Amino acid sequence: MTDDARPTTANTSSAPGPTQSSVKRLPELTRAAMWWTAILIAVLTAGAVTVLWWPATAGLTGADLMKARLDALKIGLSIVTVG
Known part of the structure; x- marks a missing residue:
């Protein structure tokens, strides 16, 4: 008996499930792709803000327009x- 409380594991190469080679990973984004x-x-x-701004403030003038902005x-x- 060992002092280690963890159970010993058998060879995991025969374990069912996906293996490292069958797991598909997404490609990492480059720094340029993140900036773009x-x-x-x-x-x-x-x-979108510009397009929505005009109809929302169409009838406003003076103080109302400044408050909306x-x-x-x-x-x-x-x-x-x-x-």
């Missing part, structure tokens, strides 16, 4: 800081 993805997300987000800025910054 981040840039694409930023551009698409800016485009500040509210949108606060919401945008809170999303960026949380995300």
Whole structure:
């Protein structure tokens, strides 16, 4: 008897299930791919905000327009800081 509390294991090469060679791994992204993805997300987000901004503020003028812009800025910054 040994002092080791772990049970001894038999040869695992005959164990059922996937082997190391049969497990498919996703390719790792390169640093450039990560940057391009981040840039694409930023551009698409800016485009969506711009497209949605015009109809949402179409009839506003003066103080109402400024309040809407500040509210949108606060919401945008809170999303960026949380995300």
